[in-house]
Amino acid sequence: MKRVDNYKKKIVKLSKNKKTIFVLSIPQFFKKKVTNSLLLINSGKIIYTVRKKELPNYGVFDEKRYFSSYDGKRNIFKYKNSKIKFLICEDMWADDFFKKKNKQTVDLLIIINASPFEVGKFELRKKLASKRARFYKSQLVYLNLVGSQDDLIFDGGSFVMNTSGKIILQKQFFSDSEKIVDLNIKHKAEKKNKVSDLEHLYKALMIGLKNYFKKNNFSSVTLGLSGGVDSALTLSIVADCLDKKKINSFFLPSLFTSNESRVDAFNLSKRLNLETTELSIENLRKNILQELKLVFKKTKHGITEENIQSRIRGLLLMALSNKFNSLLITTGNKSELSVGYSTLYGDMCGGYSLLKDIYKTKVFELCKWRNNNYADDFLIKKLNVIPEEIINKEPSAELKFNQKDSDSLPKYETLDNILELLIDKNQGIEFIVKQGFPKKTVMKIWDLIKKSEFKRYQSAIGPKVSGMSLSADRRFPLINKFRL
């Protein structure tokens, strides 16, 4: 708080003899408590302060832990002939400022936001902002942060609305931008440019990764390719946002790895202009089983032995990560992680879990989208970067011969539908069964979710892109022997 205050003073000083009004958003003490505040600074003075009232304390938000709500008087800021009302993020979402009794005459609403990205969130923001503009019959400026912090992605996409709640200016997503708007002129509503959810999602993953990589000073990224669809999508996202010199990819086959997987993995990396190194884990697999032979005598070969392969891969990739200050990216998806179909300290090894919030069915959709699209800011400017074979084959962990994911799990379409209801929609068993899913399947999945809570507890951080990610917003006990 001391340092924040020092910087505030510096900015105030810099504003001397400037006509511009600067907006600064910082935590500020008020009556000995910390409030989330917005300051207007002009000509070496703070000319206006507003403090946040609504403190979100759900999902990823814990604001009641850190901030105090300000529920006092709020003056309208007057600038020339305009009355401007400033709101801070959640203040727009709660109804309090939009009740008849609290209505003021306002020419312009300015709302500053650090609104975390979720698929479909932009439509929600737009709808609500429109309602708020119409309520006050006021123009509205919605300003949103761009960047990321840990698991949260801020997608930008700031906009200006007219008094009828129509967008008259829409700025781009995922990058900084600057624009001067003269609000004294009557603007026409912009033509609707519906954002593609898949494009948005792909770009969100790119910005999340790029920021995490940069802000933590890594020299390169490392990842293991299996020939499957998760590592393929991961590599394509990586290649679209990082220079090829910064990408180290490895193929780590065992006895159970099919030749198709090898061909697919190398084909993929070739299409992305990358070189992949092969490191067989077969000798190590045999050596480890040999070392454990005595303590494992009389036991049946099974999942333990399968996990060992995954853990050798984790061990080798982490050695590479350590040696070269390289960020190991773990490639598991939300479906696997939800039901614990992943090996702790094995394929779960890594500093960043890029697909942590992406269900398997969405992984396929993103692959197909990427094969048919790229954007100006992608480093790989070509289509069909992911071989069709990878998308079309049946998913397998290849930890034993002829293994298919569908041996132990329902098919992904069903699994993902049920997971979305259980996790994202927080629905109970009864409700889900009523949607037409077999009770036995739903119960089994719910059981798998609860049993694998300890794995997710130790899982790497990854970008939140849905309403209920497996990072900061879902908080579930490890001891959970209750029933739904």
Next chain:
Amino acid sequence: MKRVDNYKKKIVKLSKNKKTIFVLSIPQFFKKKVTNSLLLINSGKIIYTVRKKELPNYGVFDEKRYFSSYDGKRNIFKYKNSKIKFLICEDMWADDFFKKKNKQTVDLLIIINASPFEVGKFELRKKLASKRARFYKSQLVYLNLVGSQDDLIFDGGSFVMNTSGKIILQKQFFSDSEKIVDLNIKHKAEKKNKVSDLEHLYKALMIGLKNYFKKNNFSSVTLGLSGGVDSALTLSIVADCLDKKKINSFFLPSLFTSNESRVDAFNLSKRLNLETTELSIENLRKNILQELKLVFKKTKHGITEENIQSRIRGLLLMALSNKFNSLLITTGNKSELSVGYSTLYGDMCGGYSLLKDIYKTKVFELCKWRNNNYADDFLIKKLNVIPEEIINKEPSAELKFNQKDSDSLPKYETLDNILELLIDKNQGIEFIVKQGFPKKTVMKIWDLIKKSEFKRYQSAIGPKVSGMSLSADRRFPLINKFRL
């Protein structure tokens, strides 16, 4: 909530034709919001309800996320000629019920609690309860939960106070108990039985482990012994609370393991009546370095190679854990974990981190305490279970020849003092330097803490025993390039 309601109805039904008044504490809907409620049930009816007002939202508490505060009228419960005031946990800690204007005539205060254990917490409870009893000139019954949930330990130790705030009945800690007190008789204050902090702490770790083990249906525990003091303390706690048939201990030496470590580890396990299995990691270490030779060419042998040893141990122990449905206990302490002096997916492997909230200097104290004490409920009823050699030798990770912890870290006494100020007391650099610690050392430690945030993010859960554990109460960003 539906299921809670069903059980409530069953209990109400069971109370028919019974004179006893049952106290039930459950979440209850009130005006469509969930409140933390206490019900009195008698003769098939709910005869009284009180709802929690004060919702803690700091440290490990997130109650504002789940509960609504009840700030309405509170009737006193009248029983025969007595006026009884019920409070729920935090209600006693906040001052609101203890302001002159809110004072009522009360004969008895009953406070129900799920108050998480911390060293020294009992003294705080007692002090505050005494103040509250004296304020109302009322007798006071303080009831506390016994058991654990995830990282939280509930230590029991319920008590009754007279109107002068003196304890007239003190129940034991860490186990259920039952006692009838006639409050119409005048009781003498109990003689002071000051609780030993170290005994309390040791028992808290025992109950935490025992509960986690049992509630998650494990068949056994597995742990690796290094010959060092952390794994020694861990094993002694394990042996004091679990049957020897349920304990699998392993010694996993490499080229760099000293013979002293072997002697000490086996001596320890002998003293605890256990058998330890030796599994050398030396062949695997060589094999792995061989496999990596090509990709590591031209690099210097260093920390990466040291970590590999730790990760082979993790891999083998996890294989044993998987194979035998055994809870792997990781033995790292709070000092190591705070500065990242631990290998992710190596010695950090495990489902339960028993010493996660115990600084190294406290590990030594606990070892010494245990060597001089045991209690009735310890399975190993002898002293000196931890060989003096283990306590007296200089700490080393033994990942290279002649390595000492003090090569890379300040001596533990200094380190722990600084860590306690930075982490537990949440103090700034300036303040700590004023306490007489060299600025360079403090800055280095703060830097190590921030750099290792990603490791703690993926660390196993462990019992909270201090005011600021590294599990649920300390929430710190992984991207943290700000300065203190």
